[in-house]
Amino acid sequence: MTRRPALTVVGATGGAGSVMLQILSQHADVWGEVRLVASARSAGRKLLVRGEECEVLALSEEALDGADVVVFLAPDEIAAHWAPVAAAKGAVVVDSSAAFRMDPDVPLVVPELNPHAVRMRPRGIVASPHPTTLAMIVTVGALHAEFCLSELVLSTYQAVSGEGQAGVEALRRQISLVAGTGLGTSPGDVRRAVGDDLGPFAAPVALNVVPWAGELAEDGWSSQELGLRDELRKLLDLPRLPVAATCVRVPVVTTHSVSVHARFENEVDVARAHEILATAPGVVLFDDPAAGEFPTPADVVGTDPTWVGRVRSSPDDPRVLELFVCGDNLRKGTALNAAHIAELAAREFTAR
Amino acid sequence: MTRRPALTVVGATGGAGSVMLQILSQHADVWGEVRLVASARSAGRKLLVRGEECEVLALSEEALDGADVVVFLAPDEIAAHWAPVAAAKGAVVVDSSAAFRMDPDVPLVVPELNPHAVRMRPRGIVASPHPTTLAMIVTVGALHAEFCLSELVLSTYQAVSGEGQAGVEALRRQISLVAGTGLGTSPGDVRRAVGDDLGPFAAPVALNVVPWAGELAEDGWSSQELGLRDELRKLLDLPRLPVAATCVRVPVVTTHSVSVHARFENEVDVARAHEILATAPGVVLFDDPAAGEFPTPADVVGTDPTWVGRVRSSPDDPRVLELFVCGDNLRKGTALNAAHIAELAAREFTAR
DSSP states (O other), X not given: OOOOOOEEEESTTSHHHHHHHHHHHHTTTSOSSEEEEEOGGGTTOEEEETTEEEEOEEOSTGGGTTOSEEEEOXXXXXXXXXXXXXXXXXXXXXXXXXXXXXXXXXXXXXXXXXXXXXXOOTTSEEEOOOHHHHHHHHHHHHHHHHHOEEEEEEEEEBOGGGGHHHHHHHHHHHHHHHTTSOOXXXXXXXXXXXXXXXXXXXXXXXXXXXXXXXXXXXXXXBHHHHHHHHHHHHXXXXXXXXXXXXXXXXXXXXXXEEEEEEEESSOOOHHHHHHHHHHSTTEEEOOBGGGTBOOOXXXXXXOSSEEEEEEEEOSSOTTEEEEEEEEOTTIIIIIHHHHHHHHHHHHHHHXX | OOOOOOEEEESTTSHHHHHHHHHHHHTTTSOSSEEEEEOGGGTTOEEEETTEEXXXXXXXXXXGTTOSEEEXXXXXXXXXXXXXXXXXXXXXXXXXXXXXXTOTTSOBOOTTTOGGGGGOOTTSEEEOOOHHHHHHHHHHHHHHHHHOEEEEEEEXXXXXXXXXXXXXXXXXXXXXXXXXXXXXXXXXXXXXXXXXXXXXXXXXXXXXXXXXXXXXXGGGOBHHHHHHHHHHHHHHTOTTOOEEEEOOBOSOSSOEEXXXXXXESSOOOHHHHHHHHHHSTTEEEOOBGGGTBOOOHHHHTTOSSEEEEEEEEOSSOTTEEEEEEEEOTTIIIIIHHHHHHHHHHHHHHHTO
């Protein structure tokens, strides 16, 4: 009889952490011991996992002992410090933060796309992509395998939970301030109602869209825009792929959407693209505008796959496809992809 | 002494109509008699224009008598029927609907771009573009004059007032239903809260984005997406310009935004683009992300110009610029552009 591997989840008390607990309960037979870890502030809380109460431990050297796999659902700076500590103790580390995504010695993994890369991890760390990348990569990757991608132009519609609970609370506070009013029609009226209570955003997000996500990088680009480009190039192994992204925050709680303009080396047709997307793992094709069928965040939130619709070819260029994709940024976008990577690593232990 | 021309406004009681009344009061010396016309349902209402009460007349043959210029701020089917009637009576007709925009005998006019086209009107009708076109055309037109446009990829963030008062009321009702709740995190929770009360939209628009605007045209494209392409080609006199648009409705009351990926024949640089945009008529350049400066609908609503920010050049292609533009869809997007066209026509009468 094989031993089931031990899992430690760091960041168990956040939004992605609570989704991870649901996933662990659904996939209850994968893991032996499950340990939950969070900041000292959350230590001692009891959370339900696989039907049993589990006490949250404070993050420390000792808390990382004894795990076969450690999943980090924690901020960049926590992961940057503690992931190498866990790896040095012999665990396989799965990190959902940005800390290691572009490290050449850390594979960036989407199990539907490049599952074998999990085993090539010289630092003992495997990275999971940004939620916006994960909202679209499975769709675009499946089309690339058939048609060979040559350019991407992306505009995002990113949910506020991408900035964590602080983002969700800021939107909810702001919506309460504007509900039942006539705001949104005079210069600055939303800004005056919201005041300085912007939460993690650079402008009001209720009754508004904010064309900014991340930090200022070079030449006016945001870190998330350049990160999307870098991650897509690494995942698709196309180091020179032109990728132009504009990242925009919208008043949606959870589920990122992306408008995708994809040019390929070869001519594409919508019927063949539909066939590919209808059978691609992790993808739901939902594309019949005549019947009102196209993905929206309100319909996709809480589901595992990425959804794609509005598939159409350009009358101007037979190599171009337009798509609209939605993916739950806490599920496939964070916890689910990390769980899938962790389960690939778990097989190494059960196969021993 | 010159006679000041007589103006009739059809559709005076709608959202764009009320903006038109403000504009007429601000430009009080342009017009002689001003007559307000609307549907029979609104006839008899008294509206304030240039500081005086003015009674709204029901739309009829007689109501269109005696005008030098008639502006239609009315639905397509009303304009399609009544604009030729007004033109046959000798008036210059300015139509903001889609009814005549692509008619080869009707000029499509943006005064900052092609003011002289107003005089070339074999049918007596001049058309004003769709609000989404108007949100971006002045910006893109100014850059085209310098660098020569060769391709556009557009993703929109369109306000609900694009569907009139019914759109605004639907969003406000839906926001009241979701305010103060924890909705937006479980499958279908927003849809259940909103129920069948979708107003003019194909899906809930509160806490959501809806990748659909207009009617179903051919091959999965929406009428607004193809309309954007056709109008941009006509306005820029580039009949074969590749334009790929994805039109998305967002929970914003008023002001359309567009993420623009523009490729030019010639190499571009951001410093020169900034110079052009800083001096282009009808444009406000608001582009300093380090200082938190980029346009958002909440800051732009209620203002006349189109605002542009996030100007950046592609590290992958020196001929490409990215922009984010916002324009009030009721002001420059409808009433203001129509008023500007009408004022160009008015000069013909005062110059006589």
